[in-house]
Amino acid sequence: MKEFIAVFCICFVFFSFSCQSYGNNFESALPCNRNLKVVEEGNIIFSENITLYDINGLSFFRLRDLGSIMDFSVEYSKNTIYIKTSDKSSDQFSNHINNGLKKAVLSKENLFIDGKECNSITAYKIDGYNYYSIREICEVIGFHCEWNEKENLIMIDRIFNEPHFIEIIDENFIFNPENVNNLTQILEKNIDEFDSNLFKVEMINNTVYGKNYYEVIYIAKVNEYKLPYSIIVFIEDNQIQYVKLFSANEIKKIKKFEDKLSNLNIDKDIKVAKREALRYVPETATVDYQNITINIDNEFNLHLTVKTACVDEDGTSRFVLSYEYKIS
Secondary structure: OOEEEOOOOOEEEEOOOOHHHHHHHEEEEEEEEEEEEEEEOOEEEEEEEEEEEEEOOEEEEEHHHHHHHHOOEEEEEOOEEEEEOOOOOOOOOOOOOOOOOEEEEEOOOEEEEOOEEOOOOOEEEEOOEEEEEHHHHHHHHOOEEEEEOOOOEEEEEOOOOOOEEEOOOOOOOOOOHHHOHHHHHHHHHHOOOOOOOOEEEEEEEEEEOOOOEEEEEEEEEEOOEEEEEEEEEEEEOOEEEEEEOOOHHHHHHHHHHHHHHHOOOHHHHHHHHHHHHHOOOOOOOEEEEEEEEEEEOOOOOEEEEEEEEEEOOOOOEEEEEEEEEEEO
16 A cells, blocks of 8 residues: 655745756755754763654755764864864754755765765755765764664664774775776675675765775665665775775665565656656646655665656746655
């Protein structure tokens, strides 16, 4: 049985934007309430109902507010943001979000976390402030982040994941990013939960230019759908260190999700979602195009978000309707 959840986000854009540029320049940011709980060494250090923005099914939070809650410093200089997890936050928690729909523009500012460039993290500018995906920030820092849909709860564990080391028998081992399969084979032999059919290379970063110092991130993927589990590998000459951002129980969840996908007809659901989204287009408007994105939440539920771009009757203004279809 399918459940339909409609979110009607109408955002007006006047005169200067073509329909194509509208879709490529910004997204609709919908305010929503979430329970946020932060735990450190078994003690609750923050527990509050907060307001954040939902963008394409992901939770985005103002970066300085996130720093004040999780107690890391955020500094800004010359279009670059610096996060230092070892420094205490000097910012006060504001949670100033109002209830109005906002325009979210992709941020062009650079981000460094503990000296490492992290520009692969999704970020948006909303009302001049930087908003980041809570899960992606936690994943890079090493905090464990869970989403409980039934309790509308985001749970963050501030305990850093313990680093593990792999002993290299071949002393002449030198990592070659062009032959990353060698590293993948080593991980598969040494990490019980690592499966090369599941974890795929997402990013290779030379952390010290000109030297054999690399950071390699593996992301869990099922049928090209990214899941919120990863392994971060640090390589220094012939030394390998890694951090797992998942548990053995979560790997079992992934296996169940693979079985679930095999029983779904997503193409059929996409057609139904698009058709349902058209029901909310005003009679006075015409449809230019529809875009659809597929998102997976922490409970492994699939969400289809349909963006329907419309033109008003007189052709002078454009708006987008956002409709969410949940496969349950």
